Amino acid sequence: MQLYVDIAWSHLRTRRRQTIASLLGVVLGVAFFLAVSSLMRGSELDFIARLVDSTPHITVSDEFRDPTVQPAVLRYPAGAVSVLHVKPLTERRGIRQYKRRLEQIDAIPGLRAAPVLAGQVIFSFAGRDEAITLSGIEPARMQDVTTIEDDIVEGSLEAIDADPNGIIIGRALARKLSLAMGDTVSVVSPVGNVRVMRIVGLFHTGRAVYDETQGFAQLTRVQALLNRPNVANTIVTRLEDPYQARATAAHIERLTGYKSVSWQEASEDILRTLMVRNVIMFTVVGAILLVASFGIYNVISSVIMEKTRDIAILKSMGFRAGDIELVFLIEGLVLGAAGSVLGFLAGSGLIWVTGQVRLAVPGESDPVNLPVYWGWGQFALAMLFAMLSALAATYLPARRGARLAPVAILRGAA
Amino acid sequence: MSAILVAENLTRTLPGEVPVTLVRGISLTIDRGEFVVIKGPSGSGKSSLLYLLGLLDQPTSGALRLEGEDTTAYDEDQLAALRLAKLGFVFQFHFLLAEFSAFDNVRLPMRRLGRLPGHRQRERAMQLLQDLGLAGHEHKHPSQLSGGQRQRVAIARALANDPPIILTDEPTGALDSKSSINVKEILKDLVRTHDRTVIAVTHDDHFAAGADRQLEIIDGRLV
Numbered sequence: 001m002q003l004y005v006d007i008a009w010s011h012l013r014t015r016r017r018q019t020i021a022s023l024l025g026v027v028l029g030v031a032f033f034l035a036v037s038s039l040m041r042g043s044e045l046d047f048i049a050r051l052v053d054s055t056p057h058i059t060v061s062d063e064f065r066d067p068t069v070q071p072a073v074l075r076y077p078a079g080a081v082s083v084l085h086v087k088p089l090t091e092r093r094g095i096r097q098y099k100r101r102l103e104q105i106d107a108i109p110g111l112r113a114a115p116v117l118a119g120q121v122i123f124s125f126a127g128r129d130e131a132i133t134l135s136g137i138e139p140a141r142m143q144d145v146t147t148i149e150d151d152i153v154e155g156s157l158e159a160i161d162a163d164p165n166g167i168i169i170g171r172a173l174a175r176k177l178s179l180a181m182g183d184t185v186s187v188v189s190p191v192g193n194v195r196v197m198r199i200v201g202l203f204h205t206g207r208a209v210y211d212e213t214q215g216f217a218q219l220t221r222v223q224a225l226l227n228r229p230n231v232a233n234t235i236v237t238r239l240e241d242p243y244q245a246r247a248t249a250a251h252i253e254r255l256t257g258y259k260s261v262s263w264q265e266a267s268e269d270i271l272r273t274l275m276v277r278n279v280i281m282f283t284v285v286g287a288i289l290l291v292a293s294f295g296i297y298n299v300i301s302s303v304i305m306e307k308t309r310d311i312a313i314l315k316s317m318g319f320r321a322g323d324i325e326l327v328f329l330i331e332g333l334v335l336g337a338a339g340s341v342l343g344f345l346a347g348s349g350l351i352w353v354t355g356q357v358r359l360a361v362p363g364e365s366d367p368v369n370l371p372v373y374w375g376w377g378q379f380a381l382a383m384l385f386a387m388l389s390a391l392a393a394t395y396l397p398a399r400r401g402a403r404l405a406p407v408a409i410l411r412g413a414a
Numbered sequence: 415m416s417a418i419l420v421a422e423n424l425t426r427t428l429p430g431e432v433p434v435t436l437v438r439g440i441s442l443t444i445d446r447g448e449f450v451v452i453k454g455p456s457g458s459g460k461s462s463l464l465y466l467l468g469l470l471d472q473p474t475s476g477a478l479r480l481e482g483e484d485t486t487a488y489d490e491d492q493l494a495a496l497r498l499a500k501l502g503f504v505f506q507f508h509f510l511l512a513e514f515s516a517f518d519n520v521r522l523p524m525r526r527l528g529r530l531p532g533h534r535q536r537e538r539a540m541q542l543l544q545d546l547g548l549a550g551h552e553h554k555h556p557s558q559l560s561g562g563q564r565q566r567v568a569i570a571r572a573l574a575n576d577p578p579i580i581l582t583d584e585p586t587g588a589l590d591s592k593s594s595i596n597v598k599e600i601l602k603d604l605v606r607t608h609d610r611t612v613i614a615v616t617h618d619d620h621f622a623a624g625a626d627r628q629l630e631i632i633d634g635r636l637v
Binding site: 002003006007010011013014309310312313314315316317318319320321322323406407410411 | 461465468470471490491494495496497498499501503505509511512513514518522523525526527571575583
């Protein structure tokens, strides 16, 4: 093998300028591939991290995925039975025996759960009425499950335990109604109950609709307000490994019968968009490498045109067509490998520089660094792309060179 | 003397709209240790016959036996293996690899064959270059050598794997008279003292005069 490497290297060395030019093409291709994929992947992971952090990993609601099967259908499963226009019984909404369900879910390893009773209420202050979703929570459990506590800008989550009439609302809603910490407001439920509640906390998530339409109060207080004692209509959970959410949600659904939606299912459209974005990104950066591979094709083709006499003499010496092909494939591989390694260095530099760029994002108080990703997978992918492009660019000219008939060349040279 | 190369009714026709026959029904036997010269006017088919005898080209019809081995049905790889081990070529132009030194050029066939270990290959390459009067020039590249020196490197390379047959095509055609005499003497010496078979295509009557046998070819036929 060393013999073929020596011959290949001698060809590349003697065509230094062209070799460097084609090498530069691969280096730039790999570097831009890494920089773009790092930025795209970094922003994707950053987005998913925010998504995973800001939403429960699994939401168990008081709904069923499929409508109740009618007794006639159960009785005659193989029969042509269809029951149309069924009006379900009016039933009390909520997760039945939610405390028992909570215990069942809590028993799943690597998972924390919290009950929530959410309902629509009217927020009334100074003659203005605003409809909001009021969630009854247990602060101690909720702290472990959501990041709402991190978003509290004034007061604390525990304050609703200390003051049973306490309520936490979004800063945007408070601003809209000219409310401040310690102010009292009237809260009216759909069943006509009215409570005067005191603002003990303000939060700011950055999501305008959420910040203007969401409030939190103690679970028992909301149960009383909505006239639904001992009821929760949602159980939210958090997993140690968020990527297990899909499987765990299916397990919970089998366990409880209630619809359990993982964050992946809830954000399927967003994840699909991210996937399409990745396909576009890899197509574009792959095209960069494809263009770079034309440089390699050019070099190998030129070498073969220049070295036809060498090919003839090597064949007359006893080198096989496969040996000649191998020599030129090695040249392509050397260009691909050297281009990849140098591209790694240039690409790492580009990623580092990109990571230092700070941008002021609307809604963020401080400028943030562009999110970049340093995973080895993209380096491996860039190298794979570069090597495959180099091999593909080399294969045709190498094959052409290997098939040259020595006699035709010797006759021409004589 | 035993036959080393036997050609039976060799014919080579180039296909095309108007097929061209380069060699027509040539039969000949060449013995081990024989110095054979093939002469003839330009375009008579001398080189084509040499390429057929050297397994660089395959006959359209006929058979060729090398050391008793019938090569007719051999594929390109098998022919390459035979060329590597049993044949050495010296052409009119030296055809040395420009990027390699004289020493590395001579080592090339040995490295490809791999019959000798690395240190023996190096020793043999040095010895061959010394024997051909190139001591001190081993690490020079072809561009740093004179025409005669390059042709001697090409001869050393042809001898690298110790082949029983050397085939040469106008080996002195591109040399000045002094170098030409030197190369001729080396080739004659290969036959006299090393018992090698040399088959040479030449126009040079002086060179041909020293051969054991002279073959003349006209219009692809031996006369």
